[in-house]
Amino acid sequence: MNTEKKYHRAKKSLGQNFLTDQNICRKIVDAIRPNHDDHIFEIGPGQGALTEHLINTAPKKLSVLEMDDELADRLESAHSELEVIRGDALKFSWESLNDLDGCKIIGNLPYNVGSKLIWDIVSKVKTLEKAVFMVQHEVALRLTADPGGRAYGGLTAWVKNFADTKYLFKVPPTVFRPQPKVDSAVVAFFPRPIEQWPESPENLSKLIKMLFQKRRKQLSTILKKQWSPEMEEWFTREEVMTNWRPENLTPAQFLGLSQYI
Template identity: 70%
Template structure:
């Protein structure tokens, strides 16, 4: 009889919640629009719920980033052709993908690192053609929020300078093992052309963090020590009142202001 591996116990320290509904898994993979010509990277494949459907696409290269060595070994054994990388996705050199041609990235991201991963991926992977991530529902609302709304924040302003984001569907706790205490949701990311992305990531990042660390204050108050004629002219040109709060600026306005603040 074939050897039966013991069930894997989810590790709370790694934020593991395994998908158990094949229909949800297929919907997530379909949202990536995978093809046989694609290079696909999956973050945190776990027990292979999404991987199984990704393998079926016949993608020319399928890479899985898994930091749980036990799960990584099981994945490699189940799919010998799968490129399993035993690593923490937060430490993965995402900008190295810029030397490998177009790629697509997918994953059921742990709640505790999802925002940080997305922040890095959208800004560092210039060859990204599409990404689909499942995140905490609250984070999904932030990723797709519009200026002037409560959900709009630093993550929104940053990501929407690199990608068009689309909220696809909500995922209930009942399709996970163990069950999380909150809803999840799936978001699709379609990157802008390189010519439409920020030219200075560091300046944009600095401004976004500066303003949203004090999001309840007026922009003029936050920038008081940095105020100079160029910034005053910027407000006039954009038709923006300095008395507004950070969530009222569009992603594009954050980008243009970052070049002069």
């Protein structure tokens, strides 16, 4: 690693925390299972900690999305084989990746935008083969939670209608510069078949937000204005109790109920 990388000042406004532990980098890259036929897309490569390991796997194509122009310049200079895309991941057109035959997405996501990015990526990239993201530990627990637990929430119900998730390993603050104040964790995402995706993502999103904005209330109370004979029939058929709270519903039940919203 060259000295230029070593002394780049992290920008708090961009949520930059640079990985410095090569063993952790290798574990994250290994988790995506890269091969020579892959088109790999990395979010926020920063100083290239993951990028350099990805390059060594010799994928068919490696694209990186970087918001910091200075770091993007360095990556372009150091690695001519890279496709460097400059821009904000929150504004990136994830649907554009649907023109590919398939892709894998990887990244050390900034804490302040990680949940929003994952929400968009899993529901918009139909060509996604696998994703591996490092996020705040608390978010990792939410992404992989089971119904009924405290960590289970709207993000869980949404993501699990598009992909299966797996908690891989915890990452301590000591492997970053500067060190964050909380632990991180790495999560893998395995997309569900397209035919299993929600027919109306808008309805599902609306229902999830409606219910979890009042997560302490019973379903019958929250859904009082939407209640109909068809909805009542669904509750009976699915053996869902009206006095349940939102976190008691499975992702599949959220999807089923969303058709009545």
